[in-house]
Amino acid sequence: MSEILTQGKPFNEEIWSAAECLSRDEIQALQLTRLRETVARVKDVPLYKDFFQREKISPESIRTLDDIRRLPFTTKAQLRENYPLNYLTVPREKLVRVHGSSGTHGKPTFVGYTREDIYRWADLCARFLYAGMCRAEHLVQVSFGYGLFTGGFGLHYGIERIGASILPAASGNTPRQIMLLQDLKADGLIATPSYALNIAEVVCEMGIKPSELPLKYAHFGAEAWTEEMRVKIEDQLGIKAYNNYGLSEILGPGVSGECRFQNGMHIQEDEFFVECLNPETLEPVAPGESGELVITNLNKEAMSLLRYRTRDIAVMDDSPCPCGRTTRRMGRVMGRSDDMLVIRGVNVFPTQVEEAILKVEGVTPHFLMEVTRPKTQDELTVYVEIQPDFFSDKMSEMENLRSKILHEIHVITGLRVNLVIKEPKSLERFTGKAKRVIDKRDLHKIN
Ligand code: DLL
Numbered sequence: 001m002s003e004i005l006t007q008g009k010p011f012n013e014e015i016w017s018a019a020e021c022l023s024r025d026e027i028q029a030l031q032l033t034r035l036r037e038t039v040a041r042v043k044d045v046p047l048y049k050d051f052f053q054r055e056k057i058s059p060e061s062i063r064t065l066d067d068i069r070r071l072p073f074t075t076k077a078q079l080r081e082n083y084p085l086n087y088l089t090v091p092r093e094k095l096v097r098v099h100g101s102s103g104t105h106g107k108p109t110f111v112g113y114t115r116e117d118i119y120r121w122a123d124l125c126a127r128f129l130y131a132g133m134c135r136a137e138h139l140v141q142v143s144f145g146y147g148l149f150t151g152g153f154g155l156h157y158g159i160e161r162i163g164a165s166i167l168p169a170a171s172g173n174t175p176r177q178i179m180l181l182q183d184l185k186a187d188g189l190i191a192t193p194s195y196a197l198n199i200a201e202v203v204c205e206m207g208i209k210p211s212e213l214p215l216k217y218a219h220f221g222a223e224a225w226t227e228e229m230r231v232k233i234e235d236q237l238g239i240k241a242y243n244n245y246g247l248s249e250i251l252g253p254g255v256s257g258e259c260r261f262q263n264g265m266h267i268q269e270d271e272f273f274v275e276c277l278n279p280e281t282l283e284p285v286a287p288g289e290s291g292e293l294v295i296t297n298l299n300k301e302a303m304s305l306l307r308y309r310t311r312d313i314a315v316m317d318d319s320p321c322p323c324g325r326t327t328r329r330m331g332r333v334m335g336r337s338d339d340m341l342v343i344r345g346v347n348v349f350p351t352q353v354e355e356a357i358l359k360v361e362g363v364t365p366h367f368l369m370e371v372t373r374p375k376t377q378d379e380l381t382v383y384v385e386i387q388p389d390f391f392s393d394k395m396s397e398m399e400n401l402r403s404k405i406l407h408e409i410h411v412i413t414g415l416r417v418n419l420v421i422k423e424p425k426s427l428e429r430f431t432g433k434a435k436r437v438i439d440k441r442d443l444h445k446i447n
């Protein structure tokens with residue numbers, strides 16, 4: 001493997017800028033070399049072997065990066081067919097770790113890592129954490145679950161790689177999380193945005209002011225969230241909140257992350273080739289249009305996926321970033337195409353509902369969407385919680401609030417929905433990824 005193994009060297013600007021400040025020509029040359037190596041590495045994997053033989057794909061046949069379009073796509077269903085790990089590119093005994101993605105379909109999808117993969121993963125997480133202000137002198141509380149989920153361990157080793165201290169709190173027991181944050185004076189927090197919201201709510205209930213919390217920043221990922229949610233959490237915890245993205249099949253966290261300018265997530269292009277495609281035609285979308293992210297591993301030893309269809313919908317951004325990194329950026333993931341609801345022909349993502357309700361004063365970010373089909377038409381019911389001081393006995397006040405919420409949802413989604421206003425603290429709180437949709441239609445979900 002062509003590798004700049006930086007393990008053992010202190011993590012500093014020299015290390016990250018060597019990978020993140022290359023010229024476009026340099027990045028593309030590196031990607032092409034690594035794409036050819038990847039093709040060589042996966043040629044005997046059952047997922048690709050027949051296709052390669054039939055289409056005469058070899059490392060030499062990949063002449064330019066555009067030739068990636070000759071390579072096959074990979075889907076989650078194919079990984080399931082090759083359960084548990086029939087897509088490794090190294091003998092099983094070379095693995096030092098196995099993680100798994102939380103499958104909604106029963107069994108997880110497993111992912112293997114060699115020792116080099118683990119080192120490189122730590123570097124990748126360290127890079128985006130550093131871009132988002134994490135430094136060696138900090139203490140960072142990791143409130144992600146540690147386990148098959150890649151979030152806890154992925155971020156853990158990234159923080160350690162920077163030389164900062166970790167408080168591996170894991171998720172749950174929110175009052176204790178707050179005690180740890182306060183007593184140990186954590187500078188940074190790692191969590192899902194919905195868990196951070198949960199923490200912020202308990203902070204408020206405990207009568208602690210944002211200024212009394214030592215926290216300076218947080219890195220949130222693993223689920224979709226909106227700019228409105230960022231503003232809310234930053235305000236409530238008195239921090240800067242940075243977004244980071246990844247998925248287990250490809251690595252885990254570390255595919256991309258925001259720098260201090262918070263204007264999109266820098267893609268770690270030396271390790272991943274990211275395409276943004278129209279999910280129907282599988283052709284590249286026009287610049288500025290949203291599409292499905294399709295990711296190819298360029299440098300993973302234990303397993304490398306070609307053109308993995310993430311189902312995540314986002315927009316690519318090629319504009320320069322004032323931080324000096326030259327890597328392409330991706331906007332927020334609006335949601336997964338399989339989370340997208342189609343209600344009476346209109347596409348709706350939970351993030352659109354989040355964006356809409358947070359525009360209305362007095363509404364909390366806790367909501368739930370329920371889809372039913374009472375007769376022949378789909379109905380969407382949105383449950384929202386409102387803040388205690390906005391809950392009123394006066395019909396007219398409640399009606400006024402209702403019509404504002406319905407209006408915002410209509411403006412953003414184009415849909416007329418049923419709205420149920422819930423009392424404060426009546427909807428479920430989450431410690432990991434939030435579940436915002438209950439689909440009660442009797443349909444089989446296609447993946
Ligand atoms: O969630 C990896 C991760 C952990 C990323 C911690 C960031 C931080 P999975 O459990 O396999 O892996 O879920 C991957 O989560 O396809 C997206 O749909 C979603 N996702 C991850 N990060 C973001 C994000 C981890 N920043 C799936 N914004 C992905 C929106 C995200 N969605």
